[in-house]
Amino acid sequence: MAQKQANKCLLLFDNADDPKIDLNKYFPQCNHGNILITSRNPGLCVYAGSHSAVADMEASDAVDLLLRSAAQATTDPNKVVAAEIVKVLCYLPLAIIQAGAFISKSGNLDSYLALYATNKTQLLSQKPAQSHDNYAWTVYTTWQISFDQLSQQAKTFLQLCSCIRYHGISEDIFRNAAGYKFGMSSPSKEELQMPLDVLSQFSDPSGNLDPLCFMDVTSEIRAYSLITFHSDQHLFSIHPLVHDWSRSTVSDRGYHHCMVAIAGMSLAGI
Structure with missing residues (x-):
């Protein structure tokens, strides 16, 4: 028994987020330990x-985390304000810790929501000097680093999805749009050139949506947790804060018009 206990070990891979790294080759070849x-x-x-x-955190846990990170007393009035803040932050732990660090620096819990409403990007991009965790990146920096690793196809898809509602995103939107048929009263191909070019990135030579290509692109984005697939509904969703951030990366208004056109083509193709 003593020998068995001595052979037990725990190997930890923390923040193993890079999908390009094959962890299997780092696993010990033994039948003991965890x-x-x-x-x-x-x-x-x-x-x-x-x-x-x-x-995401439960509301009560999120409130406790924010007040602790912000070095604020757990009074009933503070809990009410904190509940509103964590709701706006969609109960995302890293965002809550970051907000708490900022509030701790300013000492003003009540003013955070007003500041956040007009300075969201700045607040979620700043790394506070003092924090309750040792994570190296801010909320927006974490997503930007992941975004930079994506292929151009994956970047395009994520940015297009940021132009529509963050949940209930269906593959059918793109499949139906790829099968759009031009008619006498429909817009010309020249008018729909951008959405046609975008759809061609996910289509087979015959112009239909390529399911393997679509799966590869969405799987690539999922590997960085920038999008979630709900297998029970066959739908995708994006965390509301990721959705907001992704939309902020779209500097070209053409993406918005393109997604509107794709949605219209999809409806026409049903």
């Missing part, structure tokens, strides 16, 4: 005997 992996990449579930997705 391996714990924390990652935003759902693809690593293939190695897991069991796995658990970490969802």
